[in-house]
Amino acid sequence: MASKGAARVRKKEIVKVIHGALLRTNIKAQMASAAPPLGPQLGQRGLNVANFCKEFNKETGHFKQGVPLPTRITVKPDRSYDLEICTPTTTWLLKQAAGIGRGKADKDEIVGKLTVKHLYEIAKVKSRDKALQHVELEHICRMLIKTCRTLGIQVQYHDLDPVELKEFLVARKEKVDAQLKELADKKAAKMLRTT
Amino acid sequence: MLNRSLRPLANVQVRSVSSKYPRPTPRHFKRRVFEAALQPELPPTVSNCIPPGLIKKEHTEKSKEYSDVEIALANLVRDWMVREEFRVLAVCQFLPVPGRTLWFAKNQLKSKGIEFRSYGNKILKKVLENTPMSSLDSVLVGNNAILLAKDVSSLKTILQETDKLNWIEPLILMVDSRIVDMVQARDLAKLSSMEDLRAHTVQILGQQVAQITISLDSATRHLPSLLDAYASQKK
Numbered sequence: 001m002a003s004k005g006a007a008r009v010r011k012k013e014i015v016k017v018i019h020g021a022l023l024r025t026n027i028k029a030q031m032a033s034a035a036p037p038l039g040p041q042l043g044q045r046g047l048n049v050a051n052f053c054k055e056f057n058k059e060t061g062h063f064k065q066g067v068p069l070p071t072r073i074t075v076k077p078d079r080s081y082d083l084e085i086c087t088p089t090t091t092w093l094l095k096q097a098a099g100i101g102r103g104k105a106d107k108d109e110i111v112g113k114l115t116v117k118h119l120y121e122i123a124k125v126k127s128r129d130k131a132l133q134h135v136e137l138e139h140i141c142r143m144l145i146k147t148c149r150t151l152g153i154q155v156q157y158h159d160l161d162p163v164e165l166k167e168f169l170v171a172r173k174e175k176v177d178a179q180l181k182e183l184a185d186k187k188a189a190k191m192l193r194t195t
Numbered sequence: 196m197l198n199r200s201l202r203p204l205a206n207v208q209v210r211s212v213s214s215k216y217p218r219p220t221p222r223h224f225k226r227r228v229f230e231a232a233l234q235p236e237l238p239p240t241v242s243n244c245i246p247p248g249l250i251k252k253e254h255t256e257k258s259k260e261y262s263d264v265e266i267a268l269a270n271l272v273r274d275w276m277v278r279e280e281f282r283v284l285a286v287c288q289f290l291p292v293p294g295r296t297l298w299f300a301k302n303q304l305k306s307k308g309i310e311f312r313s314y315g316n317k318i319l320k321k322v323l324e325n326t327p328m329s330s331l332d333s334v335l336v337g338n339n340a341i342l343l344a345k346d347v348s349s350l351k352t353i354l355q356e357t358d359k360l361n362w363i364e365p366l367i368l369m370v371d372s373r374i375v376d377m378v379q380a381r382d383l384a385k386l387s388s389m390e391d392l393r394a395h396t397v398q399i400l401g402q403q404v405a406q407i408t409i410s411l412d413s414a415t416r417h418l419p420s421l422l423d424a425y426a427s428q429k430k
Contacts, residue, residue: 022295131295131298131299132302133302133306134302134303134305134306135302135305
């Protein structure tokens with residue numbers, strides 16, 4: 001009996017997670033808040049979440065609201081931090097340039113079209129990042145082409161034909177709507193399922 | 196051996212008897228007779244005895260062989276090194292380092308005209324095969340990386356930069372198919388520029404030529420006087 005009582009009193013073993021000094025996360029511009037997932041991430045590292053959000057939102061004032069920004073936060077032992085806000089994520093930039101909101105769902109699906117000129121401009125934007133300093137523009141462009149492939153964006157050398165592109169985008173929109181509807185149906189069916 | 200180890204398991208499954216009860220070993224003779232009678236007739240298996248160390252030897256031999264991909268990579272690296280016309284090669288000891296730090300350091304080195312590469316010793320040995328650089332094979336032990344530069348004066352930069360980084364330590368340098376050890380390299384790095392060295396060499400060579408001219412001149416100058424003295428003696 002006594003042992004049972006002791007077992008009941010014994011607390012659960014708490015595994016203390018030791019976090020590294022660097023926190024890599026994507027935060028939407030001007031939209032940092034103490035809500036999950038950002039709040040707990042910062043709180044676990046002992047940062048003042050309110051102050052961080054205030055500073056981040058102030059620093060990202062020149063960005064359009066809601067742009068995903070890769071952020072690197074180096075937490076120091078005295079709980080102060082270095083904030084490094086990078087240029088918007090590559091996928092977001094590419095999607096914006098291609099005028100799409102959704103990447104490929106199936107293999108070999110083409111979701112958008114871009115030219116090398118677009119990639120060059122995006123590469124110039126990305127080259128301002130701390131991580132891409134002193135990296136050749138050609139190398140950045142190659143990385144962008146790889147990301148385009150994962151997204152399902154077709155990269156072409158020649159300029160885009162506006163009429164053809166419009167037709168493609170209209171057709172694509174219908175397809176995406178159908179995909180989203182199918183997903184919503186699936187979700188609804190799952191919610192209703194009782195077994 | 197395998198048969199013996201699996202048999203109890205099979206029995207457990209068939210009889211649904213708990214495996215928690217230890218079976219008597221050796222089994223009762225009746226049981227052994229029963230099992231022998233039920234044993235399926237299989238062709239006798241010949242077990243081969245592998246001499247100790249043979250497997251390890253085979254593994255070592257296999258690891259020395261080059262796959263097609265490795266040969267292709269080695270060719271690619273060699274072509275790139277030739278195409279870019281690198282003149283300085285530093286073989287360094289490469290210690291473990293976080294990826295982010297390594298990426299920043301690589302870019303920093305690139306901005307100073309130094310290329311950082313770590314292909315592994317096996318590939319590097321293949322790259323340097325049949326070249327004057329193959330003598331570097333003895334250094335390629337453990338975890339290594341190479342630093343490449345196009346200009347001879349970058350020797351100084353390589354030493355300066357590697358001194359700043361605690362995870363990379365140059366072991367030996369090679370300048371235009373000539374091996375330069377670390378002591379020599381440090382001496383060379385002390386010079387303000389390589390042009391000083393060239394001027395010094397020219398000066399030494401010039402001195403030698405001047406010395407030879409003076410020596411030859413003195414002989415020709417002395418010869419008439421000697422002949423005069425000889426003629427006067429004869430008279």
